[in-house]
Amino acid sequence: MTIGNYLRVFHDLPVFEFPTPATSAELPDAASVAWRLSAVTYRDSGDEEEWTEIFERFLDAVDTSRVRALVVGGWEDAYEESSDPIVEALVAAADRLSALEAVFLGDMLSEDCEISWITQGDVTPLLAAYPRLASLGVRGATGLEFPPLRHEGLRRLVVQTGGLPGGLVRDIGACDLPALEHLELWLGTTWYGGDSTPEDLEPILSGTRLPALRSLALCNSVTQDAVVEAVAGAPVVARLSELDLSMGTLTDAGAEALLAGQPLTHLKRLDLAYHYLSEEMSERIVDALAPHGVDVDVTDRQEPDVYDGVANRYTAVGE
Known part of the structure; x- marks a missing residue:
């Protein structure tokens, strides 16, 4: 894709x-x-x-x-x-x-x-x-720099990449953005420099420097399960209205951690589109959240590419 x-x-x-x-x-x-x-x-x-x-x-x-x-x-x-x-x-x-x-x-x-x-x-x-x-x-992270800074007016920040380095994730997390309402990071794959870890995301997930954040997208990750597991217990989630964990290699293991984590029934929207969930797990998530008015997107289900007995999963956007 x-x-x-x-x-x-x-x-x-x-x-x-x-x-x-x-x-x-x-x-x-x-x-x-x-x-x-x-x-x-x-x-x-x-x-x-x-x-x-x-x-x-x-x-x-x-x-x-x-x-x-x-x-x-x-x-x-x-x-x-x-x-x-x-x-x-x-x-x-x-x-x-x-x-x-x-x-x-x-x-x-x-x-x-x-x-x-x-x-x-x-x-x-x-x-x-x-x-x-x-x-x-x-769009694009080759040579991208984002030295930590404070900006009083920025409400929306989007960084779309096939691979977002961990150092850049940490720099963005170190920024003071008191008005930021929407943060969107395409984390990508190690093939293209996307070597961030859940620990790199911690300043974002704590929400300390992002008091106005209401929409968070941490997507397109080759380690989407680990990202989702970190999100499941993140303090910032309690004040979000939209959560986007789409476009990555999310499997039933990550979804299980999400369901076992903090309540998500306050969300207006949960985007999991483009995923590797089983049909049963997709139904579980919808059944758990849709009755509370959460708009859950579990469209675009992918199948692993099995080669020599190994199941390979790919992000939506890479090279």
Whole structure:
């Protein structure tokens, strides 16, 4: 499974692709859309436009004082060139993007660059430059840095990877984010650097630095059972309304630990989609929670790939 579509909605706004120079399309109201900027190769002419050049056109063409959301698509040679120049350009334009509330960095599909090959860098200068930023999304963890910091306004943080290193998990957990309501981490597999452990998650699961957290997603993990076992007794769960443990290698052992842990009947939603649960266990979870009004998603059941007597289980998104 791979990510099948570019973002269509971001920050509750429809995504609008900023057009090429040859396109005469009328631009929408600056505040009405999330603007997507992606480096484009013009196949007919062979000309290329780098992302920073597109950004300069964007700054000249749009009333940037009213722009609320930006989606950064592909940049040139993303498999070896980092997002650092893009972050620097966005930081330099902070005075012109005075209404900016949301940034997604790396909206690419596999044909642009495989998720585990997207090269990022230190993305925290965006948070320093935009104190009003409410939503930050990042796709890809190669070279990604997230030095611990405090940000008063961030309400949503999403890090999508095929493998999230344990050091990055610890750095994110060490941040003070008093307004954060939604945290989403795709933990991934060791094949692509995802070597985090439940111990790395402890600062997040304690919830000490995340007093406003109401939605937690710890998903796409090759060790999903261990993640779920840690979540089952985590203090932060008692104040969540949504819990996402989907996209990983969850088996009946992990689900048994979840059911044996703290009550989950206060949740509005439990997402376990894409899993390796038996049909019987899936029914047990639904029967235990659905009567209490919990929306339980146990769709997309997987079967292990058995080779030479060994049952192999894979995350939803890897390379």
